[in-house]
Amino acid sequence: MSRIASERQNLAFGERLAKIRLGRGLNQSDFAESLGLSMRAYANYERGDREAPLAVIRALNEVYGIDPLWMIGGYEEQPVTAKLPVDVGLLVEIAYELDRRLASTGRRLKPGIRKRLIEVAYMACQRDGAVEPARLDELIAVAR
16 A cells, blocks of 8 residues: 555554454454464554554455455444455556545545545446546546
């Protein structure tokens, strides 16, 4: 992942990690091991001290079936499992390009609206085969 996520986003990501871990009754060490992470790296992600790389989102999807979109910006209280196979790399690319474009304009979106924009952009990118910056700009322009 790039260094686009804000401190608030890193903290929220860490809270989602903790919900998954606690929901499975695992301590940090066992959960980190299940994801192929060192305890130190995992603790940094859960505390929100560091931005988690794409590999963590991919591992959560592969090992626990967690929806990558929920990990990136889910506002639902409990973890959401993926309903269909997900191209995690594409999803993360879209989320970060969206966040980069929002940051450049100083615009912020409510979490639910941001999530919906990512979903719509993901569907369009799957159809078109690429992330289209102009499409992201159009979605941002109409988002409320």
